[in-house]
Amino acid sequence: MQDWFCDGIRLTYAKSSFTKNDMHQGHSNADVVRLHFGLKGDYSVTYNQIGKSFDLAGGHHNLFYSKEFDMEFFNKTRKIETFGIQFPKEKFLQFTDNANDALQRFSEKILKGENVIFSGKWGAIDLPIQQVIRQVLHNPYTNGLQQLFLLSKSIELLVLSTEAILSPQESKSSVIKNNTEKEKIIAARDIINEHLKAPLTLSQLAKMTGLNEYKLKHGFKETFKSTVFNYLNEQRLLLARDYLRDTQKSVAEIAYDMGYSTPQYFNNAFKRKFGRTPKSVRKNP
Structure with a gap:
């Protein structure tokens, strides 16, 4: 696991290896908005506070908030690679104050103290998102310049992720059937x-x-x-x-x-x- 911090924002890259497919649990008391990217590996996950379960294949992203965070996940592959950004609630609300309608609705629910996921449809990790994550992992900067770089990339990934999730669904002639x-x-x-x-x-x-x-x-x-x-x-x-x-x-x-x-x-x-x-x-x- 590798962490970076900037202006109260935490960015985390993790590679996990498992000896078998099994159920795992996670818990956090941090009052943050979570932007999650599954980079590699398949797993099913349940977010308890949000009350939703998902069956996910590597290459997906979504945004969610709950004041406390409990999840259960079952790894279907022996290796899982993830990247995540945790925005402090007040910082996130500041960033999205004049955002698009979907992000503003999401932020309004956060203001009301609701547990919420941005979309029931997870976005696919396309080339622009993959490139920005790569830039973070291989960033050559230090000290104040690195802080500025990480802040800009955190906001860029937030924009790219929400725009990708909101993009129109593929047509009925989609090549991928299942x-x-x-x-x-x-x-x-x-x-x-x-x-x-x-x-x-x-x-x-x-x-x-x-x-x-x-x-x-x-x-x-x-x-x-x-x-x-x-x-x-x-x-x-x-x-x-x-x-x-x-x-x-x-x-x-x-x-x-x-x-x-x-x-x-x-x-x-x-x-x-x-x-x-x-x-x-x-x-x-």
Whole structure:
């Protein structure tokens, strides 16, 4: 588990490993609004104060409030990865004072002391949300600059999350027909992330997830608002940027590590994505 704190806000990243699938309990007395992101893993959860239960597959987010917090969850996979932001109640109400109608209604219930969840429909973690969480996990800042950075990213994730949840539902022609297929699409994303240095072909990825190529391509775009190819390229470049900041590897070494045929090809792709060269990132992260 890793925590960051800024202006009373707590950001937490956690990776949990279990020896078996079992029931677990959690409790907190903190009077906060919770923004929860399930990054990886499947589980069912019951929020006692809110009186609701959910069956969740990795790649989801929602916002909820209760003065006290008790939950029960059953891990369906042996590894679960989560990210969360806890906003002090008064701070959250300040941020959402002039927000959209849905957030204002949510805030009004908090003011009345009601236990409330923002939506019964959990949002999917799309590429913009994933990128901001990654920026937090790999932020290079310290002291006051880090505080300012974390505050801005907390608000950005609040906006991205609520907007994603409120976005129109997929049409009736949705490629993904059930939760099993959704879990396979999320598994495809996780497999891509695990093979960034040696990318799989679409047919290999389809075989590993048990999906045909049509459902994989269109289901992936429906879920993550990105094609498989574009997602792979985005993640490779983001990982390359992390290496530039966090390691002493040369630009050429990183280019080959990421599977680029030449350093020049990597340099051009990096510049198109970030508007600067890899060497400039290393000099001025």
